[in-house]
Amino acid sequence: MKFGVVVFPGSNCDQDCVRVVRDVIRQPVAILWHQDTSLQGVEAIIIPGGFSYGDYLRTGAIAHLSPIMQAIKSFAEDGGLVLGICNGFQILLESGLLPGAMMRNTGLRFICRTVPLRVERVDTVWTNKCQKGQIIHLPIAHNEGRYIRDPQPHESLAEQVVFRYEGTNPNGSEEAIAGLMNRAGNVLGMMPHPERAAEDVLGNTDGRLIFESMLTAHANA
Amino acid sequence: MKAQVYITLKDGLLDVQGKTVKSALDELGFKGVAQVRMGKYIEIDLAEAKPGAARQEVERMCQKLLANPIIEAYRVEVK
């Protein structure tokens, strides 16, 4: 399964994602530069974490206007898999591919910590290797992780929540939402970093479940 | 023309920074501060010389980039 990892000026976690795809789940991976319009035939796209455009103005606000995002929007509308991690999640929100918005953590401080998450749905591309209600531990590292639902909601979001923070809510996210997918289930945004927990040497492999789920879903498709 | 854009959090949304600033003001002894809401102030120098056209242009800027319509409201002043 060919993956594409998007790189904006200011992306930080792109190489971390490339490393997991290439060396851990051993799949082909291409870099998608923000100015490109071609997706190079990838079957899944990862928008990695970082501080695209310095998070200036609003996090993800400028990145979502890049040429590559047009192609990604069409790709997503056609059912292509898109995983947005941290800044990637913020970019998906700004681009409208996921509902809602992100604000500053209620503690007003950057938080870098491994936190427990509850897996809410396992019948998804992203979590079919997990058990329902399973608690996994993934690192978060962000200043703006407080998820806000669109104040003009039309339908319930409940079906779309994939991960919730378990126990203490580290950033004040509404309904403790840590990861959310679109109605079709092919676009996932999550604040925690699965790519930081995919290798034994780093002491935590819970993140590998998400990548392996993607592979399983693809194989069964 | 010079445009001044005020971007504020929509009413009803919890403004944690505003709350923190209010606490600090209270601590400093300022009485009667009912509320503090924080936003952004942006100044834009435009080549466009007609106020009407300038305002329209800046409002489009707000819609496309400067404000997030889900959580922010904007107000434009042009001189």
Place this chain on the structure above:
Amino acid sequence: MMKGKSAHRGMGSARTVVRSGARAGQDEALLHKVARSHNLSDDEFAHIVKVLGREPTLTEVGIFGVMYSEHCSYCSSKPYLKTLPTSGARILVPAGKENAGVVDLGDGLAVAFKCESHNHPSAVEPVQGAATGVGGIIRDIFTMGARPIALLDSLRFGPLSEARTRFLFQGVVKGISDYGNAVGVPTVGGEIYFDAGYRENPLVNVMCIGLVDPKQLARAAAKGVGNPVLYVGSSTGRDGLGGASFASRELAEGDADRPAVQIGDPFTEKCLIEATLEALATGEVAGIQDMGAAGLTCSTAEMPAKAGTGMEIEISLVPRREEGMTPYEVMLSESQERMLLVVKKGKQAQIQQIFAKWGLNAVAIGTVTDTQRLCVKDQGIVVADIPVKALTDDAPVYQRPVKEPAYLAKVKTWSPKSLSVPSDYNAALLKLLGSPTIANKAFVYEQYDHMVQTNTTLLPGRGDAALLRLNKPDKYLAATIDGNGRYCYLDPYEGGKAVVAEAARNLVCVGAQPLAVTDCLNFGSPKDPEIMWQFKECVRGLAEACQAFDTPVTGGNVSLYNESGGQAIDPTPIVGMVGLLEGKPLSAAFQQDGDAVILLGETREELGGSEYLSVIHGQRAGLPPRVDLRAEKALQQFMLDAHRSGWLQSAHDCSEGGLAVTLAECCIMDERQRHGVAIELSDEAVRMARRADALLFGESTGRIVVSCRPEQVDRVMMFAKRRGVPASRIGWVGGSQLTIGTWLSTSVEALNTQWRSGLQQALTTPRAHGRAR
């Protein structure tokens, strides 16, 4: 070639210093005013006239002024820095030759690393001061062609009960966090001390580490006559220009005589990292240096000096973000995120394209010449023309007078005879654990992204040093940053040794072989003979220890004049040390109930300079613990061999707070698993320490607490004996209490709560006095 005063009046820029029609006399008065504001002495001015063969122009005064400043020339410290050992088998770049030191790690990898201070700016504006400190040191690393992979920081503040300290502390942490996180380099380790002496003069020392293929090291020499000189990065503004600058232009009424605070832009820096590494990978860059202190001046002087060439630049080509900047201002500006490149002739466009891709300026502003002079033109008119050696190698060096400080007499005679022992050792331990210097620092390091780049193997707080994985399984780079101002105040020489010894101990505690050192020497005014004596003695201690441990000094930084109101900071040499682990990481916390606890090293009656003395008794006195370099080296070697043999479960260096604090930390520092421990100390140990408080809280050096499986105890003990390392089995891991003899017994929960809440408690208890600003 210029002659006499015509050169001075010939400055073409619109906002020249001199009002039109001014007389020669007024020019000269201004010249001397600017010279004085740069702290150029009359002797130095005369020297400049001699070097140039004429009076300098205003721009030249500025250039000499910054290049002769302590910060750039190391004029007071050079004679002593020369005594530090700098050579070694793994050293790829000799100290002082390039922007950072480089050490070979084998397997096609080398580590570039350096430490730098940003103390004075952080005292003015802590967020931006710390942020730009981080930015600056990162540039020193990637200018070598190394990808920055980690940051560590060593911070010093006044008492946390004071509003100003809280302001500075929170600002500095925010600055490091904002910049480091955005630029994508993890902050993986560090230390923070709170002491009254740093009240007005906080210390912000930042160390950066990068990895590079030794075959692709970039150099800072301006090689190749005729090669174009490229300015890349942010536009130039009036950042960092201060009193001297305001003296150099006609001021509007009411301009504040305060330097424009330098603002860091981590987004631009991240783009600069990527663009620079990409450009260097083409092989078409002949030389490169970052523009740090003294900005364009420093790089345009040092690069040709290193190559034996010269450089000519046209200053009007420099991208600016302010109107009406004079050549003086452009040369001295400290705007951030800028680099100077010397590109191979004909390859300019290729390099410029790379920077354009990343949205950065890349402008040709000059050429490398063979004149061995720095020639600066403004729209064709020469405004500065100086032999580069005069600015660099031949800059004045001073042999400042030294005098042993008077206060040392009292220090030497202090004794704990009149010191009472605690009536409640449990309370004393809890107080120490909760004191800001010792308390858990998660509040700080959780504001730093310490995981980005996915190399961080030992998370902050889990081991005595940071560990970063390398390009091969079971191969890691270890790093630590350490200092102890109080020890160095009470005994500069022993203190200097102690700092290096602690750094090395921290590395061996994670299983890593110490390799090399970078230093940051923070002192008061070199014009004070007593402080200069402290400097001399600290360097003597550092040099001796680095020699004994075979950890050469690859480079570093000196920060002097850290004082206000005549009160200088404690002499605070900071040591950053890197090491190599080929094997499995070793953690600091106890791992398993039933493990044996072994204390390596000996505890003597050495309460001088201890945290215990300071926190419990409110005293700063006595000689600090002695350092036996041979014993330290034997201990290091023992640790590495014992770990390699697989005998050890954990290792934690004994430092601030002594044995009791160390044991408590072993019980509680890993939040995933807490263990109790039952300790019995032998009669012999009690006799040697003479006092119970010295035994429990004294900070004798050369001690490490290790744990091992019961079946390994005999092996470990016999091996220690063979190596001449004192060792005693002092207890067993288990239960829910920390018990030491009959002196103390506290629940691990209580210790944990106190340790983890100490810092935040100190931050939130009602302020002692004053407001933040």
